[in-house]
Every structure is written in structure tokens, then in C-alpha cells.
Amino acid sequence: MPQVPIERHQLANGLRVILSHDNRAPIVAVNLWYEVGSRHENPGRTGFAHLFEHMMLQGSANVAKGEHVNLVEAAGGTWNASTWLDRTNYFETLPSHELELALWLESDRLASLLSAMTQEKLDNQREVVKNERRWRVDNQPYGTSDEKIQKLLFPESHPYHHPPIGSMEDLNAAGLADVTDFFTAYYAPNNAVLTVAGDFDPASALAMIEKHFGPIPANESIPAGPSVAIESIIGSEMREIVADRVPLPRIYAAYRMPPFGTDGFVALDVAVDLLATGRASRLYRALVRDQHLAQDVAGFAIPFVGGAAILQLECTARPGVEPDVLERALFAEIDRLADEGPTEDELERVRNLRAAGIESSLERASERADRLSQYTCLFDQPELINSEVSRYAAVDADRVREGMAASLRRDNRVVLTYLPAESEDGAA
Numbered sequence: 001m002p003q004v005p006i007e008r009h010q011l012a013n014g015l016r017v018i019l020s021h022d023n024r025a026p027i028v029a030v031n032l033w034y035e036v037g038s039r040h041e042n043p044g045r046t047g048f049a050h051l052f053e054h055m056m057l058q059g060s061a062n063v064a065k066g067e068h069v070n071l072v073e074a075a076g077g078t079w080n081a082s083t084w085l086d087r088t089n090y091f092e093t094l095p096s097h098e099l100e101l102a103l104w105l106e107s108d109r110l111a112s113l114l115s116a117m118t119q120e121k122l123d124n125q126r127e128v129v130k131n132e133r134r135w136r137v138d139n140q141p142y143g144t145s146d147e148k149i150q151k152l153l154f155p156e157s158h159p160y161h162h163p164p165i166g167s168m169e170d171l172n173a174a175g176l177a178d179v180t181d182f183f184t185a186y187y188a189p190n191n192a193v194l195t196v197a198g199d200f201d202p203a204s205a206l207a208m209i210e211k212h213f214g215p216i217p218a219n220e221s222i223p224a225g226p227s228v229a230i231e232s233i234i235g236s237e238m239r240e241i242v243a244d245r246v247p248l249p250r251i252y253a254a255y256r257m258p259p260f261g262t263d264g265f266v267a268l269d270v271a272v273d274l275l276a277t278g279r280a281s282r283l284y285r286a287l288v289r290d291q292h293l294a295q296d297v298a299g300f301a302i303p304f305v306g307g308a309a310i311l312q313l314e315c316t317a318r319p320g321v322e323p324d325v326l327e328r329a330l331f332a333e334i335d336r337l338a339d340e341g342p343t344e345d346e347l348e349r350v351r352n353l354r355a356a357g358i359e360s361s362l363e364r365a366s367e368r369a370d371r372l373s374q375y376t377c378l379f380d381q382p383e384l385i386n387s388e389v390s391r392y393a394a395v396d397a398d399r400v401r402e403g404m405a406a407s408l409r410r411d412n413r414v415v416l417t418y419l420p421a422e423s424e425d426g427a428a
Contacts, residue, residue: 002359003386004368007202013218014190017209018372018382020197022365028198030102031091031369033377036186038166039085039159039306040225047129047166048174050083052182054125056090057081061112065121068105075101083164086305087377093366096199100208106194107212114183119176126171133165141246142418145314149254152238152414153310159226160304188219195373198365228306232256233412240414243421248295249317251327252416253334257311257407260303261379263391267403268311269301270395273350274342275334276313280349286333287315293326294318305378311407323417338404341397354392 007019038049059065072079077094092102137143147163154160194213196205234256258264276283276299287294294315302310313334317326342350361367368385375384 004362004372006372006382006385008382009206011189011210011214013214013216014188015209015213015216016193016376016380017206018193018195018376019200019202019205020195020368020372021200021202022197022368023199025365026096026199027093027365028096028099028102028196028200029091029093029365029369030099030106031089031195031197031366031373032106033087033089033193033195033373034187035086035191035225035377036088037084037086038162038164039228040186040223041159041162041166044170044173045166045178046162046170047133047164048170048178048182049088050164050166051125051129051171051174052179053081053083053088053090054129055117055121055179056109056113058121058125059116060109061115062108063105063116065116068109071101071105077102085160085164087374089370089373091366091370093198099196099200099205100212103208103212107216110187110189110192110213111216113187114180117176117179122174122176122179126174129165130168130171133168133171137165141244142250144242144244145250145252145416145418148240148242148416149252149310149312149414152240152416153234153254153256153308154230158230158307159228160307184219185223188222189213189216190218190220191222193373193377195369195376197369197372228304230256230307232258232308232407233409234414235411237410238414239417241417241419243419246418246420248319248420249321249323249326250314250418251317251323251330252312252314252414252418253330254310254312254414254416255407255409255412256308257301258403259307259309260305263399264403264406265301265303265309266391267395267399268407270347270350270354270392271337271400271404271408272299272301272311272313273353274337274346274400275299277350277353282333282337283313283315283330287326287329291329292318293321293329323419327415327417334404334408338401338408341401344397347395347397347400351393355389358388 005020009017041048072092075094075098077092079092081090094102257268276297283297295318297315299313371385372382376382
């Protein structure tokens with residue numbers, strides 16, 4: 001694997017800066033991560049970190065509402081933002097000569113967002129987020145699954161109990177004072193990582209960053225993040241049956257697993273690939289191709305940073321297949337891999353998939369910038385980007401078995417079953 005170049009700096013106000021020069025294409029990616037996400041929300045204000053992400057696109061002292069987007073796109077660039085449990089990020093990719101435009105736009109809203117905030121903007125974006133929830137969650141088949149799984153895996157007092165989208169009630173309750181308090185608490189240079197990747201002159205880029213971000217004062221009283229400590233095992237199996245407007249039954253199996261950034265996470269991420277990634281995976285071969293019980297399977301290691309992450313597997317039943325039959329077959333395959341471990345051929349397939357996926361993604365300046373920001377923001381180790389392939393290649397059959405034995409246990413399992421609404425009486 002080619003090594004991603006890393007040049008690290010820190011401004012006097014605490015802003016961590018990562019520069020990664022690569023002149024193969026005349027583009028540059030600017031990526032800014034703030035260490036604040038839905039786990040930092042106060043009780044009764046779920047969804048606020050995501051709502052605030054929308055507010056960050058509503059203009060600042062020197063940029064009118066909508067102009068951030070217009071300026072980036074007029075320069076031939078792309079932009080976006082996202083909110084997660086542990087962070088919020090904002091990013092642009094532009095032609096190389098437009099680097100300073102992105103830096104000025106990001107610095108202006110960090111320095112002066114509050115002066116442009118109005119009740120009208122808050123009300124408008126609150127409705128946008130509520131519609132997003134309707135589209136992604138409430139009116140989407142199986143759309144409530146993530147929310148339900150988090151509630152079952154993490155107790156109500158835990159910061160991971162709710163997803164970033166939040167609830168309608170809490171979104172309605174958010175006021176302009178909440179916007180001010182949230183921005184003042186968390187949006188500061190010493191709570192952020194700025195990465196520039198692509199075709200640029202490092203010395204000139206650093207001078208631009210100092211010019212635009214250097215005068216922004218640090219916040220010396222950033223609130224400490226809430227504790228995410230939790231037992232690695234739930235202690236008993238948790239089950240829920242949901243009768244909903246879905247076309248076919250679907251079964252979700254979810255487990256607490258070691259958090260993102262640990263060796264235990266990597267080992268179980270490999271187990272997920274062995275079970276559910278691609279048509280050569282165990283679940284696809286057994287449930288879809290051989291037994292004709294499922295029409296699709298999927299699996300994810302969801303990368304929460306503290307306490308515990310989530311290992312999630314799901315399969316949709318074929319028409320006419322009873323959910324309990326599909327469930328037994330699902331857990332039989334999981335148990336088989338846990339008992340026997342993978343073959344070397346299976347491990348080699350997963351290693352090759354991982355290496356190809358990582359290498360192809362890092363061809364994009366935007367992805368390099370995002371991963372450098374990620375590893376710096378979450379672990380203060382940007383160099384982790386250069387060991388991703390080797391970390392996955394080091395996982396052997398014993399580590400897979402050990403990881404599955406520790407986490408994929410019945411007393412650490414959530415089983416969520418969706419049934420077409422008309423099947424509720426028969427299922428009971």
C-alpha cells in the first residue's frame with residue numbers, strides 16, 4: 001500500500017491541522033471535524049447536534065444564507081456535512097486554485113455564525129430535519145430499526161441510547177438559546193481538526209490557515225464529554241417484534257462489541273465480512289443460495305468510539321418463509337463460524353476485499369482528508385490511516401473465534417423482528 005503523506009501542525013488556538021500533499025490531480029479537499037455529536041446532547045434535546053449541522057449552512061457574518069453552497073458550486077466544487085454520535089464534520093472538494101475559498105468559508109462560520117442566527121432560520125431548518133426524519137425513519141420500511149436496536153443495546157441513561165436524528169418532540173422543543181449555547185460550548189478551534197489533502201503547496205496552505213483560523217479564540221471551558229462506559233455484555237437476550245408496513249419479514253441480530261479503534265473491533269469486523277459481505281459470504285451462501293430462506297443478507301460493524309460498538313446482521317425472508325425458520329438458520333451459521341473458525345481461503349478473500357476497498361477509497365482526496373480528520377479527532381493518531389490494511393491482514397482464525405466467543409453470545413444479543421402488519425395476530 002502506498003503511504004499517505006502526513007504533515008502535522010497545531011495553531012496557537014489549539015486547532016489541529018493535517019496536511020497531505022498529492023499532486024496527481026488538480027483538486028484539493030478541505031475537511032473539518034468537530035468533536036461533538038449526538039452523544040453530547042442534553043436530555044430533552046435529542047437530534048440537536050444534527051439540527052445544528054443544518055444551522056451551520058444558514059450563513060454567517062460575511063456569507064449570506066445559501067451563499068456557502070453557491071460559492072463552492074460556482075467554483076466547480078462539491079460540499080456536504082454529516083453528524084454522528086461522536087463527531088460532526090463539514091467538507092468541500094474544489095479545484096486546487098480555490099483552496100482559500102473553502103478555508104475562508106469554513107473559518108467565517110466558525111468565527112461568526114451566531115451573528116447571523118435568527119428564529120426564522122431555526123424554524124425553517126427544524127422543519128427540514130423533521131421531514132428528513134419522516135423520509136429516512138418514520139415512513140421508510142424497516143426505517144426504525146437503528147433507533148430500536150440502539151434503545152435495546154444501550155440503557156436510557158447512556159449517550160448512545162438514541163440516534164443522531166433525534167425525536168420529533170425534542171426537535172420541536174429546541175429554541176434559539178439552545179443554538180447559542182451549543183455553538184458556544186463546542187464549536188471552537190481547540191475542539192476541531194482541519195485536514196487539507198490533494199494538490200496544494202503546504203507552506204502556502206499553512207499560511208492561509210493561519211490567516212483565516214488563527215485569530216479565532218479558543219474555548220478554554222469546553223464541556224467534558226459524557227461517560228460512554230458500559231458493560232461489554234448485555235446480560236440477557238433482548239427481543240422485540242414489530243408489526244409494520246413492511247413487504248416481508250426481516251430479522252436483525254445485534255450485539256455489543258469492542259469499540260472502534262481496538263483490536264477487538266477489527267477482529268469482529270472481519271467476522272462480519274466472513275458472514276455477510278459478498279456472495280461468497282457464509283450467510284449468503286447458506287441462507288440465500290443453498291437453503292432459499294432469505295432474499296438478502298447484510299452485516300455491519302458500526303463504529304462507536306467509546307464503551308461499545310455494534311455488530312449488526314440482518315436478513316430478509318423470502319415470500320412464504322416463516323421468520324422462526326429463518327432465525328434458526330441465521331444463528332446456526334453464526335454458531336458454525338464461531339465454533340469452527342474461518343478457513344484460510346475465507347480469510348484471504350476478506351483480506352483482499354479490505355485491501356482493495358481501502359486502496360480504492362484512498363485514491364480520492366476527499367476520502368483521504370476524511371480519514372485523516374477521523375483518526376486525528378478520535379484518537380489523535382493520523383498515522384493510523386497507513387496501517388489499516390495491515391491491521392486487517394493480521395487477523396487470523398484464532399482471533400475471529402476468540403472475538404465471536406466473547407461477544408456473539410446469546411446473553412449479549414438483541415433480536416429485532418419486523419413482520420408485515422397483517423401478520424401480527426398469526427405471529428403472536
